[in-house]
Amino acid sequence: MAWIRLIRLEFARVIRSGGVAAALLLLLGLGVYASWQGSLRIQAAEAATAAAETAYRDQLAYLSATYPPATEAGEPLYYLAFPAPQPPSPLSALASGRTAVETASLRIRLLALEGQLYEHETLNPRLAAAGHLDLAFVLIALLPLFVIAVTYDIVSSERERGTWRMARLFARPRRLIAAKVAARVVLAAGLVTSLALIGAFSTGTDADGRAGWAVALIALHTLFWFALCLGVAGGRRSSTTNAMILVGVWVALTFLAPAVLSLTNALLHPVPEALELTVRQRQGYHEAWDLPKAATMEGFFEDYPQWSDQTVPEDEFTWAWYYAMNHRGDQTARDASRAYRDVLTQRDEWARRWSLLVPPLATQIALDRLSSADLRTQLAYQEAVRGYHERLKAHFQPLLFSAAPFTQVDWDRVPTFEPAVPAGEAPQAGLPAAAALILVSIGVLLPRIRSRPSPDS
Amino acid sequence: MGLRNTLLVARRQIGTMREDRYVVFLLALVVSLGVVSLLGARHHAASEAEQRARYRALVERQWAEQPDRHPHRVIHYGFLVFREEAPLAFFDPGVGAYAGTSLFLEGHRQNAASFGDARHSTGMLRFGRLTPATVLGLLLPLFVVAAGFASVSGERERGTLRLLLAQGATPGQIMGGKVLGIGALALAAALPIGLVTATFAAVGGEGQTSATRLLALAAGYAAYLAGWVLLTVWVSSRRASSRAALVQLVAIWVALCVAAPRLGASLAATLHPIPSRAQFTAQVEEAQRGVGDSHNPDDPFFSALRDEYLARYKVDSVEELPINWGGVVSREGEEVTSRINEEQQQELLAAHRRQDGVMAWFGLLSPYLAARDLSMAAAGTGAEAVESFRAQAEAHRYEIIQRLNDLHVHEIRYENDRAQRIARQEWTRFPVFQPSPPSLRRALTDRPQSLTALGLWIVVPLAGLGLGRRRLPRVGVDGSGS
Numbered sequence: 001m002a003w004i005r006l007i008r009l010e011f012a013r014v015i016r017s018g019g020v021a022a023a024l025l026l027l028l029g030l031g032v033y034a035s036w037q038g039s040l041r042i043q044a045a046e047a048a049t050a051a052a053e054t055a056y057r058d059q060l061a062y063l064s065a066t067y068p069p070a071t072e073a074g075e076p077l078y079y080l081a082f083p084a085p086q087p088p089s090p091l092s093a094l095a096s097g098r099t100a101v102e103t104a105s106l107r108i109r110l111l112a113l114e115g116q117l118y119e120h121e122t123l124n125p126r127l128a129a130a131g132h133l134d135l136a137f138v139l140i141a142l143l144p145l146f147v148i149a150v151t152y153d154i155v156s157s158e159r160e161r162g163t164w165r166m167a168r169l170f171a172r173p174r175r176l177i178a179a180k181v182a183a184r185v186v187l188a189a190g191l192v193t194s195l196a197l198i199g200a201f202s203t204g205t206d207a208d209g210r211a212g213w214a215v216a217l218i219a220l221h222t223l224f225w226f227a228l229c230l231g232v233a234g235g236r237r238s239s240t241t242n243a244m245i246l247v248g249v250w251v252a253l254t255f256l257a258p259a260v261l262s263l264t265n266a267l268l269h270p271v272p273e274a275l276e277l278t279v280r281q282r283q284g285y286h287e288a289w290d291l292p293k294a295a296t297m298e299g300f301f302e303d304y305p306q307w308s309d310q311t312v313p314e315d316e317f318t319w320a321w322y323y324a325m326n327h328r329g330d331q332t333a334r335d336a337s338r339a340y341r342d343v344l345t346q347r348d349e350w351a352r353r354w355s356l357l358v359p360p361l362a363t364q365i366a367l368d369r370l371s372s373a374d375l376r377t378q379l380a381y382q383e384a385v386r387g388y389h390e391r392l393k394a395h396f397q398p399l400l401f402s403a404a405p406f407t408q409v410d411w412d413r414v415p416t417f418e419p420a421v422p423a424g425e426a427p428q429a430g431l432p433a434a435a436a437l438i439l440v441s442i443g444v445l446l447p448r449i450r451s452r453p454s455p456d457s
Numbered sequence: 458m459g460l461r462n463t464l465l466v467a468r469r470q471i472g473t474m475r476e477d478r479y480v481v482f483l484l485a486l487v488v489s490l491g492v493v494s495l496l497g498a499r500h501h502a503a504s505e506a507e508q509r510a511r512y513r514a515l516v517e518r519q520w521a522e523q524p525d526r527h528p529h530r531v532i533h534y535g536f537l538v539f540r541e542e543a544p545l546a547f548f549d550p551g552v553g554a555y556a557g558t559s560l561f562l563e564g565h566r567q568n569a570a571s572f573g574d575a576r577h578s579t580g581m582l583r584f585g586r587l588t589p590a591t592v593l594g595l596l597l598p599l600f601v602v603a604a605g606f607a608s609v610s611g612e613r614e615r616g617t618l619r620l621l622l623a624q625g626a627t628p629g630q631i632m633g634g635k636v637l638g639i640g641a642l643a644l645a646a647a648l649p650i651g652l653v654t655a656t657f658a659a660v661g662g663e664g665q666t667s668a669t670r671l672l673a674l675a676a677g678y679a680a681y682l683a684g685w686v687l688l689t690v691w692v693s694s695r696r697a698s699s700r701a702a703l704v705q706l707v708a709i710w711v712a713l714c715v716a717a718p719r720l721g722a723s724l725a726a727t728l729h730p731i732p733s734r735a736q737f738t739a740q741v742e743e744a745q746r747g748v749g750d751s752h753n754p755d756d757p758f759f760s761a762l763r764d765e766y767l768a769r770y771k772v773d774s775v776e777e778l779p780i781n782w783g784g785v786v787s788r789e790g791e792e793v794t795s796r797i798n799e800e801q802q803q804e805l806l807a808a809h810r811r812q813d814g815v816m817a818w819f820g821l822l823s824p825y826l827a828a829r830d831l832s833m834a835a836a837g838t839g840a841e842a843v844e845s846f847r848a849q850a851e852a853h854r855y856e857i858i859q860r861l862n863d864l865h866v867h868e869i870r871y872e873n874d875r876a877q878r879i880a881r882q883e884w885t886r887f888p889v890f891q892p893s894p895p896s897l898r899r900a901l902t903d904r905p906q907s908l909t910a911l912g913l914w915i916v917v918p919l920a921g922l923g924l925g926r927r928r929l930p931r932v933g934v935d936g937s938g939s
Contacts, residue, residue: 030716037723048733055739062746101555101575105735115561118571121734124809125552126816126840128575130722130826132583137719145711149704239700244479244603247707251599259587262578263497270504274572275512278537278559283519286534290524344577351579361581368580375579
């Protein structure tokens with residue numbers, strides 16, 4: 001009972017000490033703002049999806065109205081762009097990861113695909129360079145500063161004021177420190193819980209396994225900072241030294257380590273394939289204009305043997321040949337494209353592995369995974385678009401080979417895009433980071449646990 | 458006498474900091490981070506540049522080695538151009554990572570650039586990048602805070618402030634000395650980074666342009682860091698305890714360097730939303746639908762054009778025209794679609810500029826934003842460099858495509874059009890894409906808010922120091938500033 005009273009007393013003291021209430025309100029305000037922003041982003045993504053769908057219908061109506069009914073299907077298909085929107089995961093409103101720099105809604109034409117996958121979004125590079133504010137950033141980067149601010153002088157302030165001796169009369173030092181920390185943990189837990197609730201409420205995120213893991217990771221990450229602060233501030237250094245050390249560690253963990261790892265990753269895994277595949281695809285397609293048509297078809301039949309009994313006239317333009325030539329572009333770029341994806345996958349795996357050493361990074365990368373906003377999701381999306389392109393080709397090839405008119409296309413049966421499914425289960429994404437956070441937390445507390453409580457000075 | 462006192466205080470401050478092992482450790486850390494980031498960034502920039510040069514040469518060779526081709530074929534063959542980074546991009550990569558690097562130029566449509574560094578990065582990039590510019594703009598201020606938060610408050614706590622005052626040093630001299638001392642330390646940290654940058658820039662060539670740009674960078678960062686030194690001494694002089702001064706300074710750093718840029722970007726994006734790429738291309742297509750399709754011979758726009766040409770040449774059918782009607786259709790179509798696309802593009806850019814405007818005003822609140830903005834401008838890596846590349850690439854595209862269309866109009870007969878070819882020698886006569894970067898003067902004059910912000914960043918703490926001068930002996934005595 002005395003224990004609870006001690007915590008209550010401490011809690012009241014912290015809340016009333018200068019600036020703490022203001023800092024709490026500030027964090028709360030930023031968190032609410034970030035959640036609201038997240039819901040706006042989801043709305044914008046949904047509007048973009050709807051717009052792509054509308055654009056497709058408009059274009060189809062326009063092409064049907066403009067081309068005479070006898071026109072071969074291949075001609076209007078040259079223009080028609082099929083929408084391939086990846087719906088945003090609800091959790092990405094709160095942990096938006098790389099969504100700001102990525103494309104989630106491509107429009108795909110039946111032409112060579114590799115040239116259509118990598119265009120940049122319309123984003124303003126200046127805003128992107130300034131950084132991005134989401135609830136995850138508030139909780140991973142800013143909340144630790146609040147933790148530092150309320151714990152760095154947990155013992156030293158009493159020593160410096162000379163009240164430590166008196167306080168020790170009421171409770172054993174270790175118990176006193178534990179009560180002080182517990183009061184602050186309760187405060188932080190209240191903040192995290194309210195922000196998680198506000199976030200979930202304002203963005204309509206389901207309370208599913210992924211959301212649960214996300215909250216658990218944020219909680220563990222916050223506890224790590226408490227452990228670290230206790231490890232540093234439980235010692236006998238002065239308040240200013242504690243503050244300097246803790247702010248230094250914060251800068252090292254939330255800025256330096258990620259930046260150094262990111263730079264190392266880029267240097268270890270260069271991506272020359274990006275330009276290679278662009279050059280190859282264009283060359284592979286255009287060379288075919290100057291080759292005998294049979295040679296182009298030969299390459300096409302390698303990938304689509306079911307059409308190998310077809311021939312195209314050498315001296316005449318046919319759409320079947322035209323699209324086979326486009327396929328040749330993708331075929332020529334295939335190795336470079338695979339190498340490109342391999343390098344990006346390596347970067348992703350390397351980042352996942354090394355991030356486990358740096359708590360904020362481990363949390364961030366795991367959250368990106370949970371909210372399907374990481375590099376791997378983008379690769380999976382591109383893969384889904386590839387699959388869609390293949391299904392479209394399979395659907396239209398019979399019409400192209402039979403030189404069927406546009407009117408023969410049954411538009412209701414044209415395949416629609418199937419979005420990429422988030423890979424892996426939630427525990428797979430969250431468990432390594434959770435384990436790493438617990439281990440590192442114990443690690444930073446070890447020196448404190450092993451040393452005897454100071455007999456005071 | 459006055460100057461002597463100031464210098465004495467400065468020397469005293471330097472002595473204190475040199476004895477502080479934390480400060481010495483942090484100094485070594487900041488300098489080595491600066492140098493490491495320079496090495497890493499330079500290596501990265503060099504390998505990227507080498508790659509782009511290689512592919513650029515390859516693409517140019519492929520263009521020149523084209524066989525005899527029909528000009529309209531070449532219009533679709535198009536041209537690939539690569540965005541070169543500015544020579545000083547290794548110091549401040551600016552917005553480069555967030556813009557595409559390769560751009561495919563072809564007839565009938567204006568593509569967007571593909572492949573930027575940011576899209577090849579993992580979620581780690583969210584926390585920022587280690588570049589010499591961030592070391593100077595983000596870490597060095599924190600180092601200044603760590604070295605100087607106790608500069609005045611520490612003297613007060615130890616009781617030596619009264620001593621100094623009693624020995625005849627005025628508050629102005631004390632604070633001036635503190636500013637000089639901490640400033641010298643900041644210079645000691647920044648100078649090695651600056652020298653290595655200058656050496657790399659000199660080795661990299663470019664000479665004259667880089668020299669002016671380096672000077673602008675040096676001036677910008679000097680002003681920015683001077684502001685931090687002044688602010689640190691000001692806060693330290695107003696606080697009774699060093700602890701309170703440190704907490705306040707760190708809070709200011711977090712607000713200005715970590716929170717404000719992100720808040721500004723997010724507000725700008727909310728106030729001035731832009732369409733997504735998919736929405737944008739759909740908009741362009743819709744706008745172009747109004748004028749018709751140059752591939753469709755029965756299109757109303759092109760029927761009117763045909764009547765006009767028939768009347769001008771006084772013939773009855775396009776077959777009788779002395780020029781190739783197919784080429785004319787393609788040329789006129791290109792003109793119209795290019796104009797419409799450029800209008801839409803300008804609309805999008807105008808939205809970007811409105812967002813930039815919000816950011817620029819936010820710079821008045823966050824000197825870090827203003828300093829970064831000016832740094833990018835001076836390094837030639839700002840958004841205007843990306844836009845200038847885009848605009849020049851589009852001009853180049855238009856020139857090449859219309860030249861090919863002119864070949865189609867004049868060198869290819871209308872009859873049996875598609876079977877004819879232009880001899881391969883022609884391809885070597887086409888101009889090579891040689892974009893020129895926007896000038897430093899323009900980049901700087903386009904940023905009045907950032908320049909003002911940096912000026913205010915010095916004036917405000919300076920005024921604070923000046924006005925608070927008389928209060929110096931009383932802080933902490935009458936209960937103020939605790």
